[in-house]
Amino acid sequence: MTYFGFLLRFVGIPLAILALLTLWDRRRGRELPTGLRGLPAGWVLLAHVIAAVAWTTPWDNYLVATGVWSYDPKLVAGITLGWVPIEEYPFFVAQTLLTGLWLLWLGKRLRTDGRTIPRRPGLRRAATSGAVVIWLAAVASWLVRWRPGTYLGLEIGWLMLPIILQLLAGADVLWHRRRLVAAALLPSFVYLSAADFVAIGSGTWVIAPGQSTGIMLGGGLPLEEAIFFLLTNMLIVFGMTLMISADQDALKSLVRRLQPNRSPLA
Numbered sequence: 452m453t454y455f456g457f458l459l460r461f462v463g464i465p466l467a468i469l470a471l472l473t474l475w476d477r478r479r480g481r482e483l484p485t486g487l488r489g490l491p492a493g494w495v496l497l498a499h500v501i502a503a504v505a506w507t508t509p510w511d512n513y514l515v516a517t518g519v520w521s522y523d524p525k526l527v528a529g530i531t532l533g534w535v536p537i538e539e540y541p542f543f544v545a546q547t548l549l550t551g552l553w554l555l556w557l558g559k560r561l562r563t564d565g566r567t568i569p570r571r572p573g574l575r576r577a578a579t580s581g582a583v584v585i586w587l588a589a590v591a592s593w594l595v596r597w598r599p600g601t602y603l604g605l606e607i608g609w610l611m612l613p614i615i616l617q618l619l620a621g622a623d624v625l626w627h628r629r630r631l632v633a634a635a636l637l638p639s640f641v642y643l644s645a646a647d648f649v650a651i652g653s654g655t656w657v658i659a660p661g662q663s664t665g666i667m668l669g670g671g672l673p674l675e676e677a678i679f680f681l682l683t684n685m686l687i688v689f690g691m692t693l694m695i696s697a698d699q700d701a702l703k704s705l706v707r708r709l710q711p712n713r714s715p716l717a
Contacts, residue, residue: 452653453526454538461646462545469552476559483555486563489697496551498694499687503547504540507683510609511535519602519662523654546643550687554635558695561631568696571623578622579615586611601662602675610682617689621696628692636688643680648672 452460476482483492514520515534522536530537586607593604618625625632648671650656658673666674 452650452655454522454536454655455528457646457650457655458538458541458545461643461649462542462549465642466545466549466552469549469556472556473552476556481559483558483695484563487558487695490694492555492691492695495691495694496548496555499551499690500544500547502690503543503683503687506613507543508533508535508540510605511539514602514605517601517662518659519605521657521659523657526655546683547687550635550639550684551691553639554631554688554691555695557634558631561634563628563631568624568627571626574626575619575622578618582611582615582618586615598661599664602658602673603664603678606675606679606682610679610686614682614685614689617686617693621693624693624696625689628696632688632692635692636684639684639688640677640681643684644668644672644677647676647680651676 482488511520512533512535515522527536527538532540589600589604589607589611591604592600593608597604648669651658651673652671658675663673663675668674668677
């Protein structure tokens with residue numbers, strides 16, 4: 452299966468379905484509930500697409516350049532940007548749109564508490580501390596050059612950084628919205644991991660055995676690939692949930708503070 456064939460079958464088709472469902476909701480006037488009308492959802496989704504491309508590109512190029520990932524030349528177009536096949540970049544965009552639109556579709560249907568979310572700084576500190584411990588362990592495994600942990604250390608070390616910031620900023624918000632977070636995260640993670648299982652089985656891309664733990668889920672999915680889709684979908688779901696859950700009064704107050712002082716005669 453070619454890489455573009457994978458994108459069309461496993462990402463393009465469900466993305467087209469979600470896009471149609473989104474348009475259908477708009478025509479019917481179905482909107483996000485009051486509690487999820489912080490920052491505009493469309494702009495939040497666009498910001499995450501840009502962030503996904505910007506944050507993943509250097510990391511992905513490093514993995515390919517160092518041989519952690521490789522691609523069958525017969526199954527890619529042969530055009531590269533840096534070290535990465537051109538097909539990777541649409542995948543960054545498409546995955547973000549797929550998970551983001553799924554989150555927004557669910558947000559219009561799950562019951563949401565519109566009240567001000569109670570702040571729980573202790574929860575934020577505890578969640579952030581736990582994430583930092585995992586991050587430090589992953590970075591340490593890479594620094595000591597434990598070769599089977601190369602891929603695992605690199606993905607946790609790189610992808611956990613923004614997750615740590617998200618937890619620090621709003622672990623309590625994510626817990627308050629846990630039904631939405633779980634409903635958006637788990638199906639996206641499972642579906643894309645299953646699609647990756649098929650792609651690896653067909654030889655579309657290969658994970659270097661010497662730079663991975665060798666632990667296979669279901670007999671064919673490297674543990675690191677499952678963790679990759681867990682972390683990347685966490686980034687999307689956590690980030691979008693925090694931004695659309697933002698307290699509108701707090702946002703308006705922030706905008707007013709950022710505006711330049713007006714002339715008394717204005």
